[in-house]
Ligand code: FES
């Protein structure tokens with residue numbers, strides 16, 4: 001039996017009829033062709049599939065699509081919606097060498113996004129804790145941590161600068 | 166000295182933006198109309214004869230389009246060591262026998278992955294189980310069960326290196342010690358599970374998109390196993406989510422995707438699960454290393470006798486190379502006047518081991534460096550002093566193997582001593598605190614042509630255009646390490662162009678010049694870099710000639726490519742824009758485009774590699790006295806990778822290596838029981854997380870490698886080796902527990 005669901009993904013709304021066993025990861029990647037969200041393990045252990053659902057970070061590989069019916073979902077494709085100007089987190093990842101093979105990157109960026117939305121001025125230790133569910137085999141994490149701390153600074157600086165002018 | 170404009174700069178990755186936005190395409194992201202999904206049936210038993218396979222039920226399941234077993238295939242064996250066909254011991258799908266839990270037996274292609282999975286359960290295999298062997302020592306016994314009928318014993322490769330006179334060397338030694346070390350299996354654990362997608366065109370030609378480090382090797386071996394011509398196979402490497410050695414062979418799913426695409430006329434895709442990756446995938450060789458070393462009282466190394474059993478698992482895979490290299494690395498770093506190595510690659514009924522970052526060096530150097538530390542203690546000499554006393558230097562030779570053409574090893578040792586405050590911290594008497602050292606040397610690509618390629622080892626094609634741009638085509642494969650960025654940098658520097666002026670087409674066997682052996686053994690920067698330099702030189706010859714003639718320059722003038730211009734060196738007024746020069750050359754040749762092909766094959770460089778990297782690393786640890794838990798506090802690294810082309814990329818390699826070395830030393834292990842790999846998720850197989858990663862300090866010791874492009878050589882793979890012995894020594898320094906059997910666990914520390 002298919003279920004009718006309504007998803008709001010990166011601001012676009014989709015009506016889908018899906019098998020109840022399908023995961024959010026499958027629906028994003030296969031039905032919506034949003035392949036930026038990766039699948040590294042399928043068991044909730046690597047974080048490559050991380051997306052934001054109603055402001056919470058979730059493993060899309062463990063989340064059934066029917067569970068998120070009617071919810072708002074942010075994937076890596078939605079971080080820089082205009083396609084021109086990147087999100088400060090993305091910019092810092094590129095600039096600081098936080099990307100190598102890039103397979104963990106979408107998940108890392110969304111975990112960072114979630115962390116900074118909860119805690120705009122995290123300490124290094126808090127960043128490391130915030131990333132502890134995301135595995136990276138290439139970078140050794142240090143450049144990712146640095147990128148997040150740089151993007152936090154920039155995101156905090158921007159509005160206050162405007163105020164002071 | 167050099168005033169490079171692009172080399173030596175922190176140029177961000179050329180693919181950073183597409184990766185940051187999720188736009189980068191990896192194999193599993195590709196979908197083709199009518200595509201089928203494949204799944205593999207794997208053996209549940211470690212060693213058995215296959216009496217029969219019944220696929221009739223599976224074939225009848227609605228949605229199933231194709232089911233194949235070994236019997237349906239041409240039954241042609243393959244293996245990377247084409248130069249020695251006897252080493253090619255693997256069939257894409259099992260024929261008559263299975264040799265490990267996970268051995269591929271049959272494949273299904275269906276309209277969706279669930280149907281394919283369901284069909285697997287309908288396949289009935291009748292096995293006649295054979296006695297398995299799981300342990301190298303059991304496997305080499307006379308009456309052990311034979312794993313490959315074609316090999317009279319389970320020792321599939323025997324390698325000997327000997328020079329000097331070890332008998333005499335030991336006789337003249339004042340101090341001799343012998344130790345046995347064992348090291349465990351670990352997974353490359355690249356984050357992207359393997360995936361392959363094949364399509365067959367109307368003429369029967371195959372296009373294969375695959376997550377590989379070696380498109381050319383896959384092309385050749387796919388052709389031979391399918392009974393096809395090489396040129397009828399096109400292999401394209403999309404973005405690859407890491408490889409670390411684990412993706413450098415033809416794999417059964419590549420064969421099955423192509424073979425089934427041909428049978429069905431539809432595209433077929435296979436993507437492995439993480440469980441398949443961990444329980445059946447390639448891994449770093451477990452080894453048993455018996456090492457005897459002799460020293461004079463003053464610390465002078467006299468002799469070494471090394472015997473290594475490599476636990477190869479069920480097939481050779483890249484084991485023969487690992488067997489050669491662990492022997493070579495047993496004699497690296499220091500001057501061993503008398504050396505003997507015997508390496509034996511042994512079959513067992515376990516998933517095959519193969520290449521993994523370091524390729525035999527991490528195991529061999531764990532033993533060598535640990536023994537160096539033990540000897541230093543007993544000789545009463547500081548471990549760094551003992552190393553400096555015996556260290557290799559530029560110009561040293563390894564008999565029959567190589568000449569070291571650049572070597573910053575002593576400088577590296579001195580640098581880490583400085584950085585880590587070694588002298589003071591070795592004496593520090595804080596409970597649980599320890600400090601230790603480990604070192605490495607590594608190759609910059611291999612010389613020995615085991616693949617028996619008929620092509621140059623690396624090739625590059627450069628086309629230049631009158632709009633001031635260039636197009637670089639190379640089969641070199643970026644698997645995440647940053648090759649595309651570094652290779653573009655080399656061309657940009659050579660032609661005086663900006664990074665954004667260069668278009669790159671890479672790793673497509675039908676479009677990029679033949680050939681490139683792929684990404685392994687840290688060969689890309691040096692080999693593909695040299696091929697690019699060769700092509701660039703030809704382009705420059707042509708452009709320089711035209712500009713020289715145009716300005717009527719005296720023949721003694723030097724010319725240069727600088728800031729988008731071709732000009733007399735240092736005289737911009739006697740020159741023109743790069744594109745203008747291209748246009749001028751084209752005009753004189755009636756429109757013929759300006760292009761060049763460059764090649765590199767190492768020659769006259771011995772048997773192993775054109776260039777060696779060197780380095781030293783110090784680890785500081787804190788060991789909890791109650792729990793035995795080791796916390797690595799800080800890592801200090803000094804490494805000689807020749808000219809640094811991209812410091813940020815090199816640092817990234819270094820930090821990634823430390824991560825992998827940390828896991829090797831402390832947390833990662835494929836736990837085996839009766840041939841079964843029990844660690845089947847990332848919950849059991851513990852990669853270090855961001856919380857475990859220590860801060861580090863590092864310095865690049867710049868040497869100039871004459872054989873490398875701009876003086877560059879290997880960076881980042883050799884560094885997989887020193888971390889484990891450095892941590893092991895630090896743990897010993899802290900607790901008195903001396904690890905001779907990796908990994909280091911709290912239980913072992915508390916039991917000591
Ligand atoms: S794919 Fe979801 S956590 Fe790994």
Ligand code: FES
Pocket residue numbers: 098099100101102103104105135136137138139356406407645
């Ligand atoms: S960049 Fe490769 S896994 Fe993180």
